[in-house]
Amino acid sequence: MEYLLHILILIGIYVILAVSLNLIVGYSGLLSIAHASFYGVGAYVAALLALKLHSPFLANIICAIILSGLLGAIVGIPSLRIRDDYFAIATFAFQVITFSVMNNWVSFTGGPMGLPGIPRPAIFGWKITTHYDFLIVILVLCIIILWISHKIVTSPFGRVLKAVREDEIFAQAMGKNVASYKVLIFVIGAGMASVAGVMYAYYISFIDPTSFTIMESILIISIVIIGGAGNIWGSVLGAAVLVILPEALRFLGMPSSIAANMRQIIYGALLVIFMLFRPQGFIGEYTFRK
Amino acid sequence: MKPALNIKSVNKKFDGTVALDDFSLEIPQNSITGIIGPNGAGKTTLFNVITGFLPLDSGKIIYNGKNLSRMPSYKIARAGIARTFQQLRLITRMTVLDNILLSFQNQAGEYLKNTFLFPGRVKKQERKNREKANELLAFMGIEEKAGDLVEDLSYGQQKMISLACCLASGADLLLLDEPVAGINPSMIEKILMVIKKLPEAGKTFVIIEHNIEAVMRVCDRVIFMDEGKKIAEGDPESVRHDPAVIEAYLE
Numbered sequence: 001m002e003y004l005l006h007i008l009i010l011i012g013i014y015v016i017l018a019v020s021l022n023l024i025v026g027y028s029g030l031l032s033i034a035h036a037s038f039y040g041v042g043a044y045v046a047a048l049l050a051l052k053l054h055s056p057f058l059a060n061i062i063c064a065i066i067l068s069g070l071l072g073a074i075v076g077i078p079s080l081r082i083r084d085d086y087f088a089i090a091t092f093a094f095q096v097i098t099f100s101v102m103n104n105w106v107s108f109t110g111g112p113m114g115l116p117g118i119p120r121p122a123i124f125g126w127k128i129t130t131h132y133d134f135l136i137v138i139l140v141l142c143i144i145i146l147w148i149s150h151k152i153v154t155s156p157f158g159r160v161l162k163a164v165r166e167d168e169i170f171a172q173a174m175g176k177n178v179a180s181y182k183v184l185i186f187v188i189g190a191g192m193a194s195v196a197g198v199m200y201a202y203y204i205s206f207i208d209p210t211s212f213t214i215m216e217s218i219l220i221i222s223i224v225i226i227g228g229a230g231n232i233w234g235s236v237l238g239a240a241v242l243v244i245l246p247e248a249l250r251f252l253g254m255p256s257s258i259a260a261n262m263r264q265i266i267y268g269a270l271l272v273i274f275m276l277f278r279p280q281g282f283i284g285e286y287t288f289r290k
Numbered sequence: 291m292k293p294a295l296n297i298k299s300v301n302k303k304f305d306g307t308v309a310l311d312d313f314s315l316e317i318p319q320n321s322i323t324g325i326i327g328p329n330g331a332g333k334t335t336l337f338n339v340i341t342g343f344l345p346l347d348s349g350k351i352i353y354n355g356k357n358l359s360r361m362p363s364y365k366i367a368r369a370g371i372a373r374t375f376q377q378l379r380l381i382t383r384m385t386v387l388d389n390i391l392l393s394f395q396n397q398a399g400e401y402l403k404n405t406f407l408f409p410g411r412v413k414k415q416e417r418k419n420r421e422k423a424n425e426l427l428a429f430m431g432i433e434e435k436a437g438d439l440v441e442d443l444s445y446g447q448q449k450m451i452s453l454a455c456c457l458a459s460g461a462d463l464l465l466l467d468e469p470v471a472g473i474n475p476s477m478i479e480k481i482l483m484v485i486k487k488l489p490e491a492g493k494t495f496v497i498i499e500h501n502i503e504a505v506m507r508v509c510d511r512v513i514f515m516d517e518g519k520k521i522a523e524g525d526p527e528s529v530r531h532d533p534a535v536i537e538a539y540l541e
Contacts, residue, residue, distance in 0.1 A: 151406065156399030156416065159392050163381050170379040173341065174393045174459055175367035176400075184402070285383070 005131035009203060011243045012138035013196045018223040018235035019149050020192035025221065026229030026286050027153055028185045029165030030079050033217045034091035037075075037098035038190040040212025041068045042197025044102060047115045047207050057121035057128075057202070064194040072190025076183040095214050102209035114208025121202045134203050141199065145192050149232050152188070161185060162230075165286065215264070222271045228284025237282055242267065294319045294463055294494045295340070295371075300349030302332075302339055302518075309335040311518035313349070317463070320489040323496045324509035324526070328538065332518040333498045334376055337465050341373050342366045353463065368395060372461035374452045376468050376498075382441040386432070386451055389440060390423040391416075393458035423458060430454055430484055446477030453484065457493075464488075466497045470504050482508050506530065514538075 021035045045064040049055045055063075071094075078090045102109050109115065121128050128137055152158050160181055163171040168178050201207050219242070227238020246263040254262065279287035293316040302310040309332045317323055325333050338344040340351055342363040351358045358366050372393075381389055397419070398404040399412035427433040432450055440448060449469060456464045469485070470478040478501070485495060486508055499505050505512060505526065512529040514522040522532040529535055 148406075152402065155402070155405040155412065156391070156397045157402055157405055159384075159388060160400055162384065163392050166381045166383060167379055169343070169375070170381065171392075172343075172363040173367055173373055173375075173379070174455065175364050175395050176392075177364050 002131050005135050007243060007247060009131065009135050009138055011240050012135070012142050013200055013203075014220070014223060014239035014243055015142050015236050016138075016145050016196040016199075017193055017220045018227065018239045019145060019232055020189040020196075021220050022224050022227075022229060022232060022235045023149060023152065023161075023185055023192075024189040025224055026231070026235075026284065027158065027161045027165065028182060029286070030076075030182060030186070031084065031088040032075070032091040032186075032189075033088055033214065033221060034075055034095045034098075035189075035193055035220045036212045036214065036216035037095050038068045038072060038193035039197040039200070039216065039220075040098060040102060040209070041071060041190075042194025043201040043207045043212065044109060044115070044197075045194070046198040047118045047201045048108070050118055050121070050202070051115060054119075057123055061195060061198050064198045065191040068194030068197075069187040069191035072187040073183055075190070076186030079182045079186070080179045092214070095217055099209055099213055102212065110208070112208060112210075114206060115201075116206045118201055118205045118207070120205070128202070134199075138199055138203075141195055145195065146232060146236070149192075153232065157181075165230075219267055222267050224281075225279075225284075226270055226274050226281050228281030230286035231281075231284045234281055234283045241282075242270075245270075292319070293317055294321075294354065295496075296350075296352040297336075297340070298350040298352070300336075300339060300351065301347045302335055302344065303347055308518045310339065310346075313518060313520060315513065315520065317494060317496055318511075320492060320494055321511060322485065322489060322494075322509045324505040324512045325496060325498045325515055326500070326502065326505060326512060326529075326535075327515035327521075330517075331515040333515055334467060335518075336515075337373055337467055337496075337498065340366075340465065341371060367459065367461070370461045371463045371465065372456035372459045373465040374449070374456060374467055374469065376471075378445075378448050378452060380440045380448060380452055380455070383439060385437055385439055386427070386443070387420070387423055387436040389451060389455055390426060390458045391419055393455040394419050394422070395460050426454055426458055431480060444473075444477075446473035446481075449473060450477070450481060450484075453481065457488075462492060463494045463496070466495065466499075468499055469497060470499060470501050478504060502530070 017035060017039055024030050024032050042064040045067055046060045049060045049063060075091055075094050079087050082090060103112055128134060160171060160176050164178050164181055171178050223238040223242050224235055228234025246266060249259045249262055274281060295317040297313060297315040300310050300313045327333055339346045342361055346359060353369060353371060356369055398415050404412050424433060424436060427436055430450060432447065435443060435447060440451060453469060470481055482504060509526055512526045513520055514529055514535045516538050522529050522535050
């Protein structure tokens with residue numbers, strides 16, 4: 001039972017990550033491979049605040065969102081001048097920088113040793129300790145984030161985002177301030193991703209930099225693409241599939257040392273297969289082919 | 291009457307080639323001005339500098355008393371200048387209706403604050419815009435296409451939609467880059483009919499077009515451009531018979 005709850009919690013965390021990245025990549029067409037950075041920023045902010053200041057859970061979530069959102073603006077601003085693949089490289093640079101900070105600023109982040117012993121959170125006196133408690137909190141956060149995302153993409157704001165994705169010049173000619181849309185959606189996506197990081201840190205109660213590497217960013221992109229870019233429900237489906245699929249290996253009796261490597265192979269193979277045969281993913285509306 | 295648009299000695303160079311050479315032009319209110327000239331004469335460059343898609347090297351562009359020369363494109367669009375593009379630009383993977391809805395200005399729902407705090411206001415405006423969009427499509431005789439994806443429409447219909455988007459934006463000055471090039475005669479007829487009706491409604495047009503017949507029929511005034519300069523200007527008949535024009539272009 002605990003195992004099942006654990007899988008559901010992981011799916012919830014990846015739903016938050018994938019939906020938030022979908023706003024940036026799927027709806028706005030900005031290919032970012034820095035999403036694990038924002039995930040990591042959320043986790044480290046929550047862990048450090050909880051360990052050093054013993055500040056409450058909700059305050060830590062808000063701090064994580066604000067800091068991650070600010071960093072999102074910093075990553076989003078280059079998108080005004082550089083496009084497509086070149087922008088993806090700029091976000092890659094940001095990913096490398098955040099990993100280096102987490103890994104090398106030993107006195108603050110614990111470096112490769114990470115931060116152990118993150119205390120169990122509490123919301124207004126309700127102590128979140130069991131798997132069941134965590135699942136409820138994550139479910140609530142997922143619903144809030146899905147609701148906000150749905151509101152965004154179905155509003156006139158979302159219509160402009162899609163226009164920016166499809167034809168920036170046309171959007172400008174129709175009086176849309178393309179720059180502000182790009183930066184704003186980055187801030188929102190980064191802020192949302194940090195929520196997943198906060199939950200991860202509290203749930204596992206130990207974090208280290210290896211959870212927030214470029215491989216993690218690529219996994220999140222795979223979820224978005226395989227589930228379907230430009231469709232929120234696609235990201236939910238994608239998260240479920242990509243979390244559950246490697247777990248299936250356990251039941252095939254594969255030793256865990258091999259299974260860990262198999263996961264990477266499965267993600268890579270799936271991504272290639274989908275790009276070749278179904279670039280819009282399961283239920284997406286946007287393909288990266290132009 | 292005060293001109294709607296006043297272009298004062300504008301210069302634009304691209305690595306050595308002169309695209310606009312001390313170019314000046316006044317566009318009167320509620321008129322239809324045609325711009326003709328050979329390829330590379332600087333016609334599209336003129337549109338690009340007016341709408342801020344290209345910075346100008348020197349000169350001034352005044353629209354309704356506002357200097358546009360250093361404004362970003364989206365602000366120029368908001369000031370009331372809409373344009374179409376030679377290589378048609380529309381959001382092809384959205385419906386016709388969504389393209390029109392996108393083009394309206396001052397939408398409350400384009401600010402997230404309103405979407406979350408005043409959803410009622412956003413919905414009400416969206417409903418109104420939807421009505422306006424349908425009226426506009428009906429006015430242009432393409433209301434049955436509202437739900438179709440733009441990519442499924444013919445080239446001529448797409449040109450019609452891009453004109454509809456300009457009208458939806460509420461702009462008073464419309465710059466049309468080859469509105470009837472490459473489409474069938476009955477569609478040309480429809481588009482010209484729409485354009486002809488609009489000066490009465492307070493719209494001003496500048497049209498780049500190679501189809502001389504269309505220009506002659508619809509324009510009050512024609513400018514002939516070559517090598518970034520204005521060679522001839524006047525009513526359609528006199529420009530058509532101007533010896534310089536005949537030599538450079540029509541023959």
